[in-house]
Amino acid sequence: PVKKVAGKGAGAGMLRDIPKMLEITSAVVKAVNIPVTVKTRTGWDADHRIIATLAEQLQDCGIKALTVHGRTRAQMYTGRADWEMIARVKENPRLTIPLIGNGDITTGQEAREAFDRYGVDGVMVGRASIGAPWIFRSMKAAITGEDEPMITDAEKFAILRRQITESIERIDEYRGILHIRRHLAASPLFKGIANFRDTRISMLRASTYDELSAILNQVEEQLSTQEIKRNPTTTQQI
Ligand SMILES: Cc1cc2nc3c(=O)[nH]c(=O)nc-3n(C[C@H](O)[C@H](O)[C@H](O)COP(=O)(O)O)c2cc1C
CATH class of the missing domain: 3.20.20.70 (Aldolase class I)
Structure with a gap:
């Protein structure tokens, strides 16, 4: 339009x-x-x-x-x-x-x-x-009519990683990452995490796959060990 x-x-x-x-x-x-x-x-x-x-x-x-x-x-x-x-x-x-x-x-x-x-x-x-x-x-x-599936954070991270890889394969590393930034920025997976601002900025600025992947690994690890936490009201909306 x-x-x-x-x-x-x-x-x-x-x-x-x-x-x-x-x-x-x-x-x-x-x-x-x-x-x-x-x-x-x-x-x-x-x-x-x-x-x-x-x-x-x-x-x-x-x-x-x-x-x-x-x-x-x-x-x-x-x-x-x-x-x-x-x-x-x-x-x-x-x-x-x-x-x-x-x-x-x-x-x-x-x-x-x-x-x-x-x-x-x-x-x-x-x-x-x-x-x-x-x-x-x-x-x-x-x-x-099936039950609402439980989709774990691990699965969601895996799906986002696959999306990043496919985007890079389809275009090239830099533009593939540029393309995916708006998806990462909008993702409910990263909503409501306390003190997440700096990590979010680095995630959205990363320009190579290795850099981005390291940040995602770190966030996933920290969420799974509860080193960083989501606001519980936000979690329900994901
Ligand atoms: C970023 C973005 C890109 C879009 N690109 C196209 C497009 O190339 N062709 C098209 O027919 N619609 C495009 N749309 C419109 C969507 O296909 C859809 O019609 C619209 O977003 C309404 O559906 P939704 O409420 O589920 O988003 C785009 C929408 C967005 C947000």
């Missing part, structure tokens, strides 16, 4: 020129031999929430699934995602492709509600997974 993208007619900017969006979608579907999916918002602004019609038009272009983020472009990330609107898209009997709902899902309970109340075929989770990629395991359990 950001101005430098949408202002050029790209990204959510395509919602301002639906004929062109449909033309691009059809052209992509024709050009490739793999399934094409679309992700879009509900419309450009409150006066143009056209997603119900648009969903059908996109399906007619030959896409194989549709994700709807329940906000307009004008909302950016303010307000709440409009899940009633997403449900209305799904209620259309002419829509036969899978519909994936997106926006503001942060817990297993909310993910489950998206299926139960709004009838979507899938959910997509963005911000809540930043720094907490293990959230998908809790969400999957809530959706399938």
Whole structure:
């Protein structure tokens, strides 16, 4: 939705020129031999929430699934995602492709509600997974009715380490670490630790894998031996 993208007619900017969006979608579907999916918002602004019609038009272009983020472009990330609107898209009997709902899902309970109340075929989770990629395991359990899984700190550290390694493999050491910083900064794993400020700064400034890994090892070790402690009210929110 950001101005430098949408202002050029790209990204959510395509919602301002639906004929062109449909033309691009059809052209992509024709050009490739793999399934094409679309992700879009509900419309450009409150006066143009056209997603119900648009969903059908996109399906007619030959896409194989549709994700709807329940906000307009004008909302950016303010307000709440409009899940009633997403449900209305799904209620259309002419829509036969899978519909994936997106926006503001942060817990297993909310993910489950998206299926139960709004009838979507899938959910997509963005911000809540930043720094907490293990959230998908809790969400999957809530959706399938299994018990909430106990995910230990050791597992969470292992997941973050893997994320760092994969990010480095995908790009390079320095930029891979730059990419991961915002995830570490947002991670609930490091929230509520007493006197953590200096360590947090070093963690977010580390520029090599070895440096970052040594800091993570130290934090993990200190948490496990209770040398450093989390505020108990914060722990419950992780
Ligand atoms: C850092 C960041 C990067 C994003 N990049 C993209 C992107 O490249 N393409 C896209 O369709 N949406 C992108 N989004 C939007 C998310 O996919 C999602 O639609 C939005 O965050 C709402 O879902 P959420 O409430 O679960 O975060 C991005 C969001 C964030 C926070």
